[in-house]
Amino acid sequence: MRSFVPTDIYVEKDCVKNHANQMLAVGTRALIMTGRHSAVANGSLNDVESVLNSGNIPFQVFDEVEENPSTDTVRKAVQVAQGFKADFVIGVGGGSAIDAAKAVSLLLLNPAVDADDLHKASSSPLDHAPVVAVPTTCGTGSEATPVSIITNHGIQLKKSIPHVIFPALALVDGKYLASAKKQLIVNTAVDALSHMVESILNIKSNAFNRMFPEYGLKLWGECKSALLSDAAIDSGLYEKLMLTSTIAGMSIAHTSTSVPHGMSYDLTLHAGVPHGPAVGYFLAAYTEICAKFVPEDVQKILSLLGLKNIEEFAAMLRKLIGTCTIPSALRDQFAAAMKKNRSKLDLVPGAITAADIDFIYEKSLVVESN
Numbered sequence: 110m111r112s113f114v115p116t117d118i119y120v121e122k123d124c125v126k127n128h129a130n131q132m133l134a135v136g137t138r139a140l141i142m143t144g145r146h147s148a149v150a151n152g153s154l155n156d157v158e159s160v161l162n163s164g165n166i167p168f169q170v171f172d173e174v175e176e177n178p179s180t181d182t183v184r185k186a187v188q189v190a191q192g193f194k195a196d197f198v199i200g201v202g203g204g205s206a207i208d209a210a211k212a213v214s215l216l217l218l219n220p221a222v223d224a225d226d227l228h229k230a231s232s233s234p235l236d237h238a239p240v241v242a243v244p245t246t247c248g249t250g251s252e253a254t255p256v257s258i259i260t261n262h263g264i265q266l267k268k269s270i271p272h273v274i275f276p277a278l279a280l281v282d283g284k285y286l287a288s289a290k291k292q293l294i295v296n297t298a299v300d301a302l303s304h305m306v307e308s309i310l311n312i313k314s315n316a317f318n319r320m321f322p323e324y325g326l327k328l329w330g331e332c333k334s335a336l337l338s339d340a341a342i343d344s345g346l347y348e349k350l351m352l353t354s355t356i357a358g359m360s361i362a363h364t365s366t367s368v369p370h371g372m373s374y375d376l377t378l379h380a381g382v383p384h385g386p387a388v389g390y391f392l393a394a395y396t397e398i399c400a401k402f403v404p405e406d407v408q409k410i411l412s413l414l415g416l417k418n419i420e421e422f423a424a425m426l427r428k429l430i431g432t433c434t435i436p437s438a439l440r441d442q443f444a445a446a447m448k449k450n451r452s453k454l455d456l457v458p459g460a461i462t463a464a465d466i467d468f469i470y471e472k473s474l475v476v477e478s479n
């Protein structure tokens with residue numbers, strides 16, 4: 110058994126400022142990757158810029174990272190980074206900004222690789238420039254994983270790239286959640302929940318690495334009523350939500366995600382469903398299938414979350430993210446593709462069948478006739 114998350118991680122209030130020296134030691138010229146608005150609104154971009162200014166580290170901001178970052182955006186950012194002679198990349202935002210920062214860090218040191226070839230495996234591991242991750246949502250966990258999910262619109266593919274890119278440094282501060290809408294916090298928290306459930310219901314789960322999701326699920330259970338309530342999230346919970354998300358990232362750093370994430374990518378790519386709900390719709394039915402293979406693990410998950418049974422789990426997810434309706438032809442197309450997705454199916458802790466996959470789709474999505 111092995112545990113390996115080679116990222117220097119701080120989870121605390123004001124950690125960007127408190128650990129300025131660690132950030133300043135990462136490189137000498139920074140490309141900051143972020144989205145259009147939220148990093149300005151929540152103060153994270155200003156915090157990072159202040160630290161870089163205090164250490165006289167020149168930086169350039171690339172603020173064009175979209176939700177589900179594309180190979181085209183990565184290519185554009187690499188050109189900016191090369192022109193600026195950046196030697197490290199700082200991702201400030203949700204998973205999109207951090208994942209895009211990872212992809213840029215890889216191409217910075219491998220200029221012969223085109224962004225459209227990011228999903229192709231290389232014969233030997235590729236090096237990457239150092240990455241600093243400053244997450245501002247409580248779901249991605251990308252600050253603690255080697256994973257970068259990139260979309261290639263040319264070939265209609267949303268998938269993780271096959272390169273291992275752990276950030277050198279992660280600075281995780283719950284205060285950045287203060288300006289987030291409640292539904293964004295809920296959606297991303299459902300993503301974190303899925304990371305932990307899929308990490309336990311996974312062939313790679315073992316006694317060593319499951320300390321992450323088991324503790325994280327307990328924390329998530331403590332946030333459950335606040336997430337389910339109609340009231341705004343109490344600011345006292347921000348740090349716990351962020352900590353849970355980072356622990357969920359550490360969970361999948363060891364096991365990878367499984368079937369619900371594999372199913373979610375088509376739903377996002379072809380139906381525009383945000384990542385957290387896209388995963389969450391499949392979570393209860395996947396858990397129900399896994400109860401055939403690893404019933405004790407399913408019971409453990411439910412009890413850590415303070416739930417009696419899978420029906421309560423499904424009802425909780427419905428209250429959090431509602432339901433998803435798609436045309437039946439689209440659902441059938443997704444199911445056919447998923448039946449060939451060995452990289453995810455091989456992680457199921459039992460012999461999942463084609464009928465099981467159909468069951469998950471039927472139970473998880475509402476179908477409109479077309």
Ligand SMILES: [Fe+2]
Pocket residue numbers: 249300304370384388
């Ligand atoms: Fe996810």
